[in-house]
Amino acid sequence: MFKSDASKLWKQRLVRVHGALGLIVSLIMYCALFFGIFAIFLPYLQVWEKPSRHIAPIALEKIDYEKILSYVWQDALFPKNNVIITFPGTKNESALKVSHRFSAPIFFDTQTANVIQDEGKQSFLAGFLNQLHYGKVLDFDKELFGAAWSITGRVLFGLASVGVLSVIVSGVILIVIFSYQKRAKTPQAFFVQRHISILKWSFPVVFLVTLSGAFMNLSLISSTWMAQLVSQGKESRIDAIIGPVLFVPEKPVKLLNENATMLPIATLVEKARRIVPSVTLHQARLINWNDQSAQIEFKGYDATKPFLNGGVFNKPSITLSAVDGTLLAKQDVMDRSWSVYLIEATFFLHFLAGVDLLSRSLVAFIMALSALAVGFGVLSWLEKQAKKFDERITFYHWMGKFSLCITLGVIPATGMLFALQWLLPFDLSDRLLWQKGLFYDAWLATLFWAFYRFNAYRAAKEFLLAGGILFIVSVFLHWFKMGIFLPSFILVVDLALLALGSVLILIALRLPKDSQTARLFWIRKEEKR
Amino acid sequence: MFHKWYRFLAVPEPNGKTIGLFRILIAVFGGLVLSYLSMCVLAAFNTPLKGDFAVVGLLYNTFAWAMAALWIALSPSKLSALLRFTLPTSVATAFLGWTYV
Numbered sequence: 001m002f003k004s005d006a007s008k009l010w011k012q013r014l015v016r017v018h019g020a021l022g023l024i025v026s027l028i029m030y031c032a033l034f035f036g037i038f039a040i041f042l043p044y045l046q047v048w049e050k051p052s053r054h055i056a057p058i059a060l061e062k063i064d065y066e067k068i069l070s071y072v073w074q075d076a077l078f079p080k081n082n083v084i085i086t087f088p089g090t091k092n093e094s095a096l097k098v099s100h101r102f103s104a105p106i107f108f109d110t111q112t113a114n115v116i117q118d119e120g121k122q123s124f125l126a127g128f129l130n131q132l133h134y135g136k137v138l139d140f141d142k143e144l145f146g147a148a149w150s151i152t153g154r155v156l157f158g159l160a161s162v163g164v165l166s167v168i169v170s171g172v173i174l175i176v177i178f179s180y181q182k183r184a185k186t187p188q189a190f191f192v193q194r195h196i197s198i199l200k201w202s203f204p205v206v207f208l209v210t211l212s213g214a215f216m217n218l219s220l221i222s223s224t225w226m227a228q229l230v231s232q233g234k235e236s237r238i239d240a241i242i243g244p245v246l247f248v249p250e251k252p253v254k255l256l257n258e259n260a261t262m263l264p265i266a267t268l269v270e271k272a273r274r275i276v277p278s279v280t281l282h283q284a285r286l287i288n289w290n291d292q293s294a295q296i297e298f299k300g301y302d303a304t305k306p307f308l309n310g311g312v313f314n315k316p317s318i319t320l321s322a323v324d325g326t327l328l329a330k331q332d333v334m335d336r337s338w339s340v341y342l343i344e345a346t347f348f349l350h351f352l353a354g355v356d357l358l359s360r361s362l363v364a365f366i367m368a369l370s371a372l373a374v375g376f377g378v379l380s381w382l383e384k385q386a387k388k389f390d391e392r393i394t395f396y397h398w399m400g401k402f403s404l405c406i407t408l409g410v411i412p413a414t415g416m417l418f419a420l421q422w423l424l425p426f427d428l429s430d431r432l433l434w435q436k437g438l439f440y441d442a443w444l445a446t447l448f449w450a451f452y453r454f455n456a457y458r459a460a461k462e463f464l465l466a467g468g469i470l471f472i473v474s475v476f477l478h479w480f481k482m483g484i485f486l487p488s489f490i491l492v493v494d495l496a497l498l499a500l501g502s503v504l505i506l507i508a509l510r511l512p513k514d515s516q517t518a519r520l521f522w523i524r525k526e527e528k529r
Numbered sequence: 530m531f532h533k534w535y536r537f538l539a540v541p542e543p544n545g546k547t548i549g550l551f552r553i554l555i556a557v558f559g560g561l562v563l564s565y566l567s568m569c570v571l572a573a574f575n576t577p578l579k580g581d582f583a584v585v586g587l588l589y590n591t592f593a594w595a596m597a598a599l600w601i602a603l604s605p606s607k608l609s610a611l612l613r614f615t616l617p618t619s620v621a622t623a624f625l626g627w628t629y630v
Contacts, residue, residue: 005541006605012545013603020548158591165595214591222565223587229569230583232629238587241572245580339581343588 011177018170019381025163026378027406028135032157032213033371034410035133038126040352040364041493043092045126048478048493049421052116055094055109056487060087060281063096064113065265069289071106071115078103083286085265090282091353094488122431125421129414134217138440140433158217164210168203175200188387190522191380198373202366205349209367212350245337246313258292262322265296271325272298272318279316280354286322294322301354302333307345309333310353314344357489378403386515394454395515401450408463409446411504415470416442418497422477457518461508468504471497538608552602552610559614560598566621568593573628 038045047053065085072078079100086097088110095116099105107116131137135157139150175196184190199206223238231241265284272281279300287295297319301310309316314336319329352360382403386395417439424431446463453459475494484491512518542549548556568586572579604610 009541009545009605010603013548016546016548017599017602162591162595165592166599169596169599211589211592215588218591219587226565226569226572226583226587226590229566229625229629230572230579230586238583241583242580242587245584337581339584343584346588 014170014174018167018174021163021170022167022377023381025160025167026374027403028157028160029164030371030374030407031410032133032135032161033367033374034407034414035129036209037364037367037371038129038414039133040360040367041496042126042130044357044489044493045129047092047094047488048490049125050119050123051426051482052107052119053094053488054482054485054490055088055111057088057094058110060089060269061266063088063110063266067113068096068098068108069265069286071108072098075106078106081286081288083289084283085286086283087281089280092489119426122426122428123421124432125417125435128417128432128436134213140436154217155221158214158221161210161214161217165207165214168207168210171199172203185523186383187519187522188380188383191376191383195373195376195380198369198376202370202373205363205366206370208346208348209350212347215346245339246343248317248331253287253293253295255288256292259290260292260294260323262290262294263325268296268320268322268325269298271320275327275330276300276302276316276318278302278304279318282315282354289322292323295328296320296322303354305333306355307348308341309344310355311344311347311351313347314340357492375403375407378407396454400456402447404450404456404459404463405443405447408460408467409443409450411467412446412463412470413439413443415467415474415501418474419470419477422474422481455514457512457514461511461513464504464508464511468501468508471501471504475501535608538611539606541606548602549607551607552604555610555614556598556602559618560601561594563601563614563618563621564590564593564597566618566625567597570621570624573625 068085072083073080079102082100084097084099086093086099088094088096094110095107096110097105097107107118108114109116131139135153135155136150137153139146180193180196181189182193184193220238224236227235227238227241235241269281269284279298279302281298281300283299285297285299287293287297297317299315299317302316308314314333316333317329317331318327320326321328349363352363382395382397382400385397385399389395417435420435420438424434428434449462450456450459453462475497478494484494512521568590571586572583574582576582601610601613604613
């Protein structure tokens with residue numbers, strides 16, 4: 001066999017692997033990207049979706065912690081040691097959360113220091129969108145049906161993300177070894193060109209996010225065997241091996257059994273801030289409270305060192321004595337083992353913990369472009385299939401209809417989810433089940449509609465139009481129910497949804513009507529450039 | 530018999546426009562076994578850095594799977610695909626077996 005032959009075969013296979021595997025994983029990847037964009041804005045949506053969270057923000061020093069704690073101490077069922085206070089502003093939550101490992105959390109209004117009646121699972125819009133993002137779908141119950149579907153969905157998304165990693169690597173090699181034409185003459189070439197020109201820039205971000213996603217959906221599930229192989233059969237939990245590296249061990253503080261008066265938490269917050277000014281405080285843990293040995297441990301995020309802290313594993317902390325406010329211990333961002341930074345860096349773009357709205361919007365924008373590029377990739381394959389019929393008959397392919405339902409049908413279904421959030425009364429029993437059920441029904445209906453409409457362009461226009469209208473309707477329903485509420489980025493969410501709805505309607509009006517005008521639509525634009 | 534099998538494996542396919550079931554199976558499942566065991570080898574040494582290497586192994590085993598599968602699928606012939614799976618896997622297995630006892 002000649003050398004050039006081998007290289008030709010290798011290139012052919014590379015193209016085939018990229019195309020075939022890409023097509024298989026594309027729609028799952030699109031779903032993960034689409035719902036992932038909503039998950040990026042989860043902190044803002046979770047405040048927007050709950051009437052009880054329409055609270056104006058307040059400086060941490062001005063909160064009446066003593067009133068809040070006296071409520072907690074009076075609750076006979078709430079554990080008293082290692083109580084965790086999560087400050088408002090953490091993940092944009094507007095309420096103050098008091099929680100414990102072994103108890104349900106209690107939420108407090110920061111302005112009045114009164115207990116909030118939390119909506120709980122009655123309002124779960126942001127959480128549900130996040131579950132759709134990582135494949136925890138159709139978990140209607142905790143019985144066999146729901147459990148089986150939710151684990152299947154997550155493993156499926158995990159396998160797809162491994163496929164995506166292969167597709168990314170093969171795609172990068174393809175870009176390096178082939179040169180692609182700048183000017184596209186056919187729609188297929190146009191789609192390929194757009195697919196490349198977007199992903200050429202965004203693939204590193206997509207890669208990191210996919211890798212961390214694969215870790216959560218596959219590696220953790222399959223870690224038992226690794227734990228056994230690595231520890232010569234001594235351990236069956238991977239936590240026993242990586243736990244000491246990833247998590248700082250907590251040593252119990254000895255109780256002195258002498259009552260003492262505690263410094264006000266507001267004072268301690270102020271002290272902590274003075275010692276570590278660059279750290280945004282997220283939570284405080286109260287150890288041995290009301291005892292002479294009492295301590296308070298603050299944890300937070302240091303925004304000056306992104307990619308190195310903020311996620312699950314590295315949170316800078318500082319421990320003060322609650323009796324006199326002396327500094328007892330301090331853990332900086334850079335005090336940890338190297339593998340902690342590796343995992344933090346890999347996860348940073350996925351979790352975006354503590355990251356502000358502007359940076360989140362930037363990541364969301366990159367992800368939206370990448371989702372569009374994935375769509376272009378599928379479209380280029382469909383155009384190739386359509387060419388076989390040479391326009392003698394209308395192209396009607398199940399993959400085309402299915403892709404139409406997944407990529408564009410999801411938009412009106414999600415719009416439905418948002419509209420239902422303010423349409424359904426909050427005291428409706430099984431509210432979440434209704435909301436989820438109607439969402440899935442709407443999505444399924446778009447599949448029927450995609451098959452029913454002969455002209456895919458017309459169906460696409462209708463989906464976008466319906467989606468845009470539903471998003472706008474959801475904002476007006478919100479205003480009707482809650483009034484216009486400025487703080488905590490709630491109005492920003494309203495305006496963003498209005499903008500999204502308007503853009504969708506605009507695209508619906510601009511898109512071509514049928515394949516004949518579509519050809520002109522894509523190509524003419526190319527010639528203008 | 531052996532000759533027939535050898536010819537089936539060693540003669541390269543005429544073109545690479547399709548991958549073929551044999552390669553797909555070896556790439557997906559062989560790649561999984563190969564990558565998982567190699568990542569275990571990373572963390573099998575009993576050094577002070579064991580925990581750190583276990584983090585690397587756990588974090589990157591999906592990526593290793595993706596790379597191994599791609600590497601196996603792109604081999605010049607079926608025989609080399611098989612060898613790309615079996616040889617490194619044997620080495621990793623032997624090593625893990627050696628540390629295990």
